[in-house]
């Protein structure tokens with residue numbers, strides 16, 4: 001460990017904030033600090049050290065590092081590493097178990113859904129609709145309310161109260177319902193006993209809270225951290241204000257800054273970088289962290305990459321200048337049964353090629369409930385690799401594998417799904433070693449030797465430098481993408497992306 005990391009990991013401050021740039025070893029530090037807190041500072045505590053972060057991939061990364069460094073028992077009960085969603089569920093469950101909140105159907109199940117996609121009764125057809133949600137009254141009764149609002153395609157919701165109630169009483173719910181009810185409970189104006197109970201739960205179960213990627217916290221997450229502070233639980237937060245990416249989940253860097261200032265967190269700066277092995281990357285990462293102008297290069301002919309990053313999955317599927325295998329599907333892809341079969345097929349190819357789980361597998365598995373996935377996909381996989389097999393052969397085989405009748409209109413693949421299969425056939429049949437394709441969100445916290453970034457707003461001209469603005473979400477996404485490479489990053493211009501969001505304008509200055 002560097003001296004700066006050692007100082008940060010072994011700080012005995014009640015509240016500390018470690019501020020550091022990309023590749024400076026923040027996650028490394030969070031894992032070191034976890035061991036110090038668990039085995040030294042709080043070795044006699046009955047409550048646990050809890051590490052908390054955002055995406056499931058980030059949670060896995062942090063937990064793996066802690067297991068490797070400190071042994072599997074270091075994260076055993078009462079210690080844990082979890083996502084904020086998991087923490088919200090635990091707190092709500094505590095309120096239910098104490099009889100303070102009455103949940104429809106009684107109990108909150110262990111595995112909330114990510115979304116209501118394909119749940120009977122939930123709709124994602126865009127348009128102005130009556131939309132059901134949960135409310136909490138001061139007696140602790142959770143009931144169903146509704147509002148008329150515009151439904152957005154990727155966010156299905158219930159429009160009928162009875163359908164919603166029967167899904168809830170069957171034990172289903174999404175993280176969204178949990179967040180809504182917990183946020184209402186934490187709002188002290190409703191009834192102070194909810195907030196008192198939450199502080200009691202935190203004080204009894206957590207002896208130290210370590211928050212990684214702190215600038216992704218939303219208002220509910222900061223309220224949970226504030227409740228821990230009010231319960232006298234020591235807190236360490238680690239973060240880089242430039243790496244706040246979860247705007248769609250309501251991340252609020254300004255609320256995080258407010259939390260740090262109002263509670264007088266001890267700020268520990270951790271300079272230095274451990275990721276970068278070339279002057280080019282050291283210079284680029286330092287300019288990015290300081291908000292200074294920087295230049296980027298286009299790839300040279302034939303240059304190879306370990307990973308290709310893009311703002312969204314669609315840009316990766318639309319790219320045909322390089323051989324890239326995206327580990328996820330465009331968000332606009334329909335969620336029907338035939339498309340779900342394609343998602344499972346992609347999952348097998350990605351697993352075989354890169355040894356990782358592709359995005360969207362959980363939802364597709366829920367739709368098709370395969371009995372023996374490996375043998376069901378044996379024939380479609382063989383046809384995918386057989387250059388004599390046509391696109392129609394693969395669709396028929398996929399339908400057959402999951403018992404979907406052929407020649408039924410609703411099981412016909414849609415235009416976008418067909419385009420994705422054609423691209424997959426092309427990549428699988430013409431390259432032995434395609435690059436892994438990921439979105440910037442999926443790449444957060446990870447690193448590779450050589451990175452190619454697909455972007456439409458950065459200038460790659462030798463006459464211009466780019467300047468990013470920390471207050472722009474899409475600029476922060478560019479920052480994360482450009483700082484993932486150990487030795488080199490190149491930028492390939494994408495002219496337009498018909499499906500995904502475009503980053504907002506980046507300021508260019510002449511050099």
Ligand SMILES: Nc1ncnc2c1ncn2[C@@H]1O[C@H](COP(=O)(O)OP(=O)(O)OP(=O)(O)O)[C@@H](O)[C@H]1O
Nearest residue numbers: 001002021022023024025026027028274275445446
């Ligand atoms: N003291 C150290 N000695 C050797 N390697 C280190 C040290 N600290 C960190 N590293 C390595 O440097 C790389 C970057 O570390 P880490 O992922 O923790 O950085 P980070 O600050 O969380 O990055 P980012 O926020 O940009 O994702 C990793 O490969 C990590 O193992």
